[in-house]
Amino acid sequence: MMLSKKTKYGLKALTYLAKVEGRQPVQIAEIAKCENISQKFLESILLTLRRNGLLGSKKGKGGGYYLIKEPHEVQMTTVMRVLEGPIAMVPCVSLNFYEKCEDCPDEGECSVHKLMLQVRDSALDVYRNNTLADLL
Numbered sequence: 001m002m003l004s005k006k007t008k009y010g011l012k013a014l015t016y017l018a019k020v021e022g023r024q025p026v027q028i029a030e031i032a033k034c035e036n037i038s039q040k041f042l043e044s045i046l047l048t049l050r051r052n053g054l055l056g057s058k059k060g061k062g063g064g065y066y067l068i069k070e071p072h073e074v075q076m077t078t079v080m081r082v083l084e085g086p087i088a089m090v091p092c093v094s095l096n097f098y099e100k101c102e103d104c105p106d107e108g109e110c111s112v113h114k115l116m117l118q119v120r121d122s123a124l125d126v127y128r129n130n131t132l133a134d135l136l
Contacts, residue, residue, distance in 0.1 A: 007083040009037045010045045014054070014079065015135050018071040025057070025064035045083070052082045067132075074132035077124065087127065088120040095120075 012035045020026055028046060032039040046065050049055045056068040067074075080087055081096065091099035092107055093116045100107070107113045 004084060005041075006045055007080065009035070009042060010049060010083045011079065011135070012037065013042060013046060013065075014049070014067070014074065014132055017055070017065060017067045018074075018132050018136055020066070023066045023068075025062065025066045027064040030064075048082060052078075054079070054082065071133035071136060072131050076127040076130045076132075079132075080127055087123050088116065090116045093117045093120045095124075 013031050016031050016035060017026060028039055028043055031037070031046075032042045035042075046055060046057075050057055050065065054067070054069065054074060055065050057063070057065050077087070086094045086097040088094035088097070090101065090112065091097060092101045092104065092110075092113055101110075104110050104113070
């Protein structure tokens, strides 16, 4: 699985905002320029992060986006699920988006299922043990 640009840029933007003194609002243009991200694309990413309770925004002069939680409170599991979607690579091992595979007669005997459970668990282990603070 390749990390989407949406998630990559979302992580970069969150890290950028986490470094701002006193949680001051930062304009999209500034983040886009410093992180080399298309402003229009970044706008939709920041909106998604705001709608999911990770960022706040302020309109007008001196406005922009800001982190509303402390970096150590922002778990990577949350960020990944908000931006990337399910952490599992196949629906039959997903914790939050479980679905039985149409082409599979028996999950218990499925070699793909067994492997993907391990992949999911190792990914979850990494995401659960990292917060935004760990990326700073």
